[in-house]
Amino acid sequence: MSARSVDAGRLAYYALNGAIIAFLLAPIAIVAVFALNPTPYISFPPVGVTGRWFVKFFATDDFMVALWLSLRVAVVVLLLSMLIGGACALALARGRLPGARFLTAFFMSPLMLPAILTGLALFQVFQLAELDRPVWGLIVGHTLVAVPYVLRTTLAVLANFDTRVEEAAASLGASPMRVFVEVTLPLIRPGVIAGGIFAFIVSFDQFPISLFLVPPKGETLPVVLFNYMKFDLDGAIAAASMVSILLALSVVLLLERVIGLKAYVKL
Amino acid sequence: MTANRLTRRAVLSAGAAAALATIGAPVILHAQTATLKITTWGGKWGDIMKAELLPAFEKEFKCTVSADQAFPFVPKLQASPKSNPVYDVLHTNSNEQWSSLDLGLVEARLDHKKIPNLADVYPYAISDKIVGVSIFTSAIGLGYRTDKGLKKPTSWKDFADPALAGMRGGYIIPVNSLGQCHLMMLGKIYGKGFTDLDAAYKALEALKPIKLVDFTGQMEKMLLAGEVNMGVIHDSGVLRYEGQNQPIDFAIPSEGVMALEQVLNVTPGSKVKELAYAYIDYMLRPDVQKKLAETVWYSPSNKKVKLAPKYDARLFNTEAKVAQLIQPDWKWYNARKDEIDTRVTRLLKG
Numbered sequence: 001m002s003a004r005s006v007d008a009g010r011l012a013y014y015a016l017n018g019a020i021i022a023f024l025l026a027p028i029a030i031v032a033v034f035a036l037n038p039t040p041y042i043s044f045p046p047v048g049v050t051g052r053w054f055v056k057f058f059a060t061d062d063f064m065v066a067l068w069l070s071l072r073v074a075v076v077v078l079l080l081s082m083l084i085g086g087a088c089a090l091a092l093a094r095g096r097l098p099g100a101r102f103l104t105a106f107f108m109s110p111l112m113l114p115a116i117l118t119g120l121a122l123f124q125v126f127q128l129a130e131l132d133r134p135v136w137g138l139i140v141g142h143t144l145v146a147v148p149y150v151l152r153t154t155l156a157v158l159a160n161f162d163t164r165v166e167e168a169a170a171s172l173g174a175s176p177m178r179v180f181v182e183v184t185l186p187l188i189r190p191g192v193i194a195g196g197i198f199a200f201i202v203s204f205d206q207f208p209i210s211l212f213l214v215p216p217k218g219e220t221l222p223v224v225l226f227n228y229m230k231f232d233l234d235g236a237i238a239a240a241s242m243v244s245i246l247l248a249l250s251v252v253l254l255l256e257r258v259i260g261l262k263a264y265v266k267l
Numbered sequence: 268m269t270a271n272r273l274t275r276r277a278v279l280s281a282g283a284a285a286a287l288a289t290i291g292a293p294v295i296l297h298a299q300t301a302t303l304k305i306t307t308w309g310g311k312w313g314d315i316m317k318a319e320l321l322p323a324f325e326k327e328f329k330c331t332v333s334a335d336q337a338f339p340f341v342p343k344l345q346a347s348p349k350s351n352p353v354y355d356v357l358h359t360n361s362n363e364q365w366s367s368l369d370l371g372l373v374e375a376r377l378d379h380k381k382i383p384n385l386a387d388v389y390p391y392a393i394s395d396k397i398v399g400v401s402i403f404t405s406a407i408g409l410g411y412r413t414d415k416g417l418k419k420p421t422s423w424k425d426f427a428d429p430a431l432a433g434m435r436g437g438y439i440i441p442v443n444s445l446g447q448c449h450l451m452m453l454g455k456i457y458g459k460g461f462t463d464l465d466a467a468y469k470a471l472e473a474l475k476p477i478k479l480v481d482f483t484g485q486m487e488k489m490l491l492a493g494e495v496n497m498g499v500i501h502d503s504g505v506l507r508y509e510g511q512n513q514p515i516d517f518a519i520p521s522e523g524v525m526a527l528e529q530v531l532n533v534t535p536g537s538k539v540k541e542l543a544y545a546y547i548d549y550m551l552r553p554d555v556q557k558k559l560a561e562t563v564w565y566s567p568s569n570k571k572v573k574l575a576p577k578y579d580a581r582l583f584n585t586e587a588k589v590a591q592l593i594q595p596d597w598k599w600y601n602a603r604k605d606e607i608d609t610r611v612t613r614l615l616k617g
Contacts, residue, residue: 041488120346127347212343216304216335223337230338231310233484 035238053235066224077142077203082196085150093158108148115208123212133215142203150195157191301330305356306340355537361528362444364398365597373532381544384551392568396594399532403565405501406524412496414514423520433476436498441608448525449499503564526592
């Protein structure tokens with residue numbers, strides 16, 4: 001193989017990677033330009049740099065209330081989906097349940113249904129039960145679509161799980177509970193945490209389900225942004241998007257700092 | 268152990284009672300105060316409603332108002348039990364009120380005796396083209412850039428000027444009632460009338476290339492950004508920028524403007540109907556109408572409203588001005604909506 005062909009191959013490799021990165025980052029770049037541009041509409045090239053849209057975003061009560069509600073709901077959904085998804089994965093992979101494949105497909109089914117239908121169906125259930133639209137109903141809806149992510153990532157870990165480690169611990173006298181806490185749990189943790197991060201992001205950005213389940217004066221950020229866009233399409237929307245992106249990134253970085261996600265990159 | 272000594276059982280009982288009282292208190296309060304469930308717009312409309320008008324209504328009528336700003340309203344109403352609807356008062360544009368009537372979700376006719384202010388509205392607000400009452404209207408006409416050397420449009424035909432190719436803005440017709448109004452207007456201008464769909468389709472195709480948007484807010488921004496030089500828009504979408512040095516203006520074509528009505532109606536299964544009627548009456552009060560009209564540039568329906576000069580000059584608030592409003596026949600349009608959606612989607616594809 002000549003040096004020339006190697007260089008051409010490497011160039012093509014870099015070009016392809018550059019194109020993929022540009023494709024992935026272009027929407028964020030456009031949002032950033034819009035968020036920092038002083039004009040109340042998308043214009044290119046930008047005519048200046050301003051922080052007024054960020055000020056407007058943080059100074060608007062509706063946005064702030066929605067942001068905190070979205071964050072609180074997402075944290076609860078993260079915890080619930082890790083608990084439910086992790087437990088389901090263990091039961092499906094290790095429980096020798098009859099119809100385990102069917103049950104796996106059943107638990108994954110919320111991802112196959114259009115989320116807007118899930119939202120509408122849950123809304124109808126709550127209305128028929130005369131519960132109106134409680135916040136916990138919103139959490140239930142989000143958890144429903146978040147659990148499959150934890151289930152899938154945990155099942156992936158369990159597929160490569162070496163059960164002999166548990167057997168060794170048991171043979172050395174550890175109780176079943178101790179085996180679970182000190183052996184099983186640490187080994188499945190990467191899958192549960194990776195799924196939990198997905199669950200957080202899915203909940204924080206959730207729109208179709210929230211559309212039907214948010215109560216009056218209790219709208220989440222994506223719903224508030226959608227309604228705002230219908231009447232006031234200005235840079236505050238872009239500022240809100242940038243804040244959302246940075247928040248999601250912060251969560252990932254925080255988890256990386258606290259529990260070292262690098263160790264789980266193999267997932 | 269003495270009789271007065273605190274026992275574990277007593278503490279637990281007291282704790283449980285306190286917890287129940289805490290949980291139950293809102294329910295008890297709720298039972299004492301009627302709640303009116305309504306839909307309302309966001310934006311500046313929503314701001315003034317939340318900050319001033321709804322608290323004033325709650326105080327006067329000793330109730331609480333649960334105002335839903337999150338679309339879509341009609342599917343939510345449809346999904347809730349008719350005997351216990353999710354809303355008591357439905358606020359939508361006129362087209363959705365007609366489809367709601369077909370589904371039995373709103374009253375066919377309001378009780379005029381319970382809404383005294385209906386006596387003071389312009390006839391269009393309670394005409395046979397309206398289900399409920401139109402509390403405000405906007406005028407759908409042409410917005411245009413004033414800095415591009417364009418002559419102020421005087422006819423809907425000016426929108427078809429070849430010089431505007433690729434620089435005119437319309438709507439994705441299946442999802443936007445302004446686009447639907449424009450389609451009917453094309454039938455009137457280029458055919459035998461508002462229901463001449465063949466002429467309307469032909470005229471719509473002749474407008475290509477045309478930039479299409481979902482919401483009027485997007486049309487505003489396209490005009491402001493100069494992405495289009497002329498677009499179909501309601502007057503409030505342009506007039507709201509008055510005094511901000513923006514190079515845009517609104518034109519009323521000589522053939523007339525289509526009315527974009529803000530309609531209120533009561534749901535048949537509402538458990539607080541008296542309150543619902545009181546709310547509609549409240550929204551028609553001259554002072555409430557003036558406040559909202561001057562906040563969002565909507566034309567008030569109540570004839571007794573006296574607007575400040577700059578609003579008085581532009582809004583439709585006299586018998587002569589409202590005579591220019593053309594009310595679409597939404598019953599006719601909705602009956603053909605699926606067929607129209609399919610046709611226009613194919614026609615404007617690409």
